[in-house]
Amino acid sequence: xxxxxxxxxxxxxxxxxxxxxxxxxxxxxxxxxxxxxxxxxxxxxxxxxxxxxxxxxxxxxxxxxxxxxxxxxxxxxxxxxxxxxxxxxxxxxxxxxxxxxxxxxxxxxxxxxxxxxxxxxxxxxxxxxx
Amino acid sequence: xxxxxxxxxxxxxxxxxxxxxxxxxxxxxxxxxxxxxxxxxxxxxxxxxxxxxxxxxxxxxxxxxxxxxxxxxxxxxxxxxxxxxxxxxxxxxxxxxxxxxxxxxxxxxxxxxxxxxxxxxxxxxxxxxxxxxxxxxxxxxxxxxxxxxxxxxxxxxxxxxxxxxxxxxxxxxxxxxxxxxxxxxxxxxxxxxxxxxxxxxxxxxxxxxxxxxxxxxxxxxxxxxxxxxxxxxxxxxxxxxxxxxxxxxxxxxxxxxxxxxxxxxxxxxxxxxxxxxxxxxxxxxxxxxxxxxxxxxxxxxxxxxxxxxxxxxxxxxxxxxxxxxxxxxxxxxxxxxxxxxxxxxxxxxxxxxxxx
Numbered sequence: 182x183x184x185x186x187x188x189x190x191x192x193x194x195x196x197x198x199x200x201x202x203x204x205x206x207x208x209x210x211x212x213x214x215x216x217x218x219x220x221x222x223x224x225x226x227x228x229x230x231x232x233x234x235x236x237x238x239x240x241x242x243x244x245x246x247x248x249x250x251x252x253x254x255x256x257x258x259x260x261x262x263x264x265x266x267x268x269x270x271x272x273x274x275x276x277x278x279x280x281x282x283x284x285x286x287x288x289x290x291x292x293x294x295x296x297x298x299x300x301x302x303x304x305x306x307x308x309x310x311x
Numbered sequence: 312x313x314x315x316x317x318x319x320x321x322x323x324x325x326x327x328x329x330x331x332x333x334x335x336x337x338x339x340x341x342x343x344x345x346x347x348x349x350x351x352x353x354x355x356x357x358x359x360x361x362x363x364x365x366x367x368x369x370x371x372x373x374x375x376x377x378x379x380x381x382x383x384x385x386x387x388x389x390x391x392x393x394x395x396x397x398x399x400x401x402x403x404x405x406x407x408x409x410x411x412x413x414x415x416x417x418x419x420x421x422x423x424x425x426x427x428x429x430x431x432x433x434x435x436x437x438x439x440x441x442x443x444x445x446x447x448x449x450x451x452x453x454x455x456x457x458x459x460x461x462x463x464x465x466x467x468x469x470x471x472x473x474x475x476x477x478x479x480x481x482x483x484x485x486x487x488x489x490x491x492x493x494x495x496x497x498x499x500x501x502x503x504x505x506x507x508x509x510x511x512x513x514x515x516x517x518x519x520x521x522x523x524x525x526x527x528x529x530x531x532x533x534x535x536x537x538x539x540x541x542x543x544x545x546x547x548x549x550x551x552x553x554x555x556x557x558x559x560x561x562x563x564x565x566x567x568x569x570x571x572x573x574x575x576x577x578x579x580x581x582x583x584x585x586x587x588x589x590x591x592x593x594x595x596x597x598x599x600x601x602x603x604x605x606x607x608x609x610x611x612x613x614x615x616x617x618x619x620x621x622x623x624x625x626x627x628x629x630x631x632x633x634x635x636x637x638x639x640x641x642x643x644x645x646x647x648x649x650x651x652x653x654x655x656x657x658x659x660x661x662x663x664x665x666x667x
Contacts (some may be wrong), residue, residue: 223427229351232321254380272429281551283423
């Protein structure tokens with residue numbers, strides 16, 4: 182059993198800590214926090230927020246959405262690994278993709294990546310984040 | 312890099328525990344994107360209640376580049392051009408209102424809006440370390456804090472004067488950039504005790520193998536058979552050596568060797584003792600009262616605005632400083648007895664940047 186902590190417009194750590202504490206008292210398996218590079222809804226970086234509350238919780242799994250389209254695999258990898266370290270083995274990763282033009286442009290790409298290639302393993306190695 | 316956590320993520324975690332300490336993440340501006348980083352630092356600043364700092368570094372080696380899809384690496388001057396536009400663009404993202412940012416520059420062409428409001432500090436404190444001409448100019452234009460290696464009084468004063476002088480060209484006052492040299496320290500009950508301990512620390516830091524490795528960087532040849540407790544090698548350094556490629560060399564190796572031989576002969580030093588003699592020594596050595604007085608002297612005489620303490624032992628090396636040097640600094644009235652505000656900018660006496 183898991184619970185989503187998504188709370189549009191909340192940027193304070195106390196709020197997320199309180200929700201995760203509640204979920205932990207109910208012995209849930211994990212909590213999730215959604216994320217994307219879109220401007221709406223208002224929210225903090227999900228991995229950052231769950232790293233922030235990791236020391237305030239003891240057992241519950243922490244599963245942020247981390248996108249894979251306009252991010253570097255190296256950064257994503259060490260960031261999720263670091264969440265696992267600071268939570269002593271409670272990290273998960275909800276793999277997300279960026280499909281919109283707005284997200285592409287925020288990262289300096291002229292257009293979104295074709296839907297058919299955001300999820301799949303391509304034979305041709307990708308040389309740029311676009 | 313192996314065996315190192317991702318710095319922003321790892322600093323979000325202790326943000327939960329000490330309630331006032333600033334949290335400075337070292338993050339590369341060469342292989343990141345401004346939007347993503349602006350967002351992650353805004354998140355750290357919100358979640359910590361205004362305690363985020365960004366130590367901006369750049370990469371100039373293919374080894375780091377191999378970890379990223381673009382690969383390669385830019386040359387030295389380009390790294391700073393990109394970093395300057397990067398930091399400015401990240402600030403634009405945090406300053407932007409509902410309309411978001413449209414940016415067309417030489418390095419970046421992006422548009423977007425963050426999913427967070429402007430964070431408590433406006434922008435995280437920007438820290439930079441770099442001694443080159445480009446690095447100093449970047450600091451004067453962009454940074455709130457500069458880390459430096461100039462740890463003697465005279466070198467500190469020269470660096471301090473040079474960097475502060477550059478601020479006016481960017482419409483900034485001398486108090487808007489804080490200069491913080493790295494500082495090591497060795498304490499003792501008396502100054503004589505401290506001197507003795509400092510010598511022990513140096514011997515422990517420069518073991519036989521370290522001394523030989525250091526020597527090889529100058530000589531450029533395999534010296535693994537050389538006796539560290541004997542005199543310097545008879546052979547001359549190999550100036551075009553490939554043995555030490557990618558490692559820092561010390562000027563003209565033959566001139567360095569000649570200078571070292573002169574020092575060793577004059578003082579009767581073995582190889583290891585010579586390396587101890589010519590490599591960095593502790594910045595502050597003495598009784599707690601002496602060290603507090605030295606630190607104060609540096610600040611009163613414009614060699615530093617603050618320090619980055621580098622204990623010779625980790626963890627545990629900071630304990631002594633906290634217990635024995637902070638109280639006399641407080642008694643002198645030159646270090647706070649308590650925090651005066653919640654944010655890192657409050658601690659450093661830096662104003663929240665106005666939204667342009």
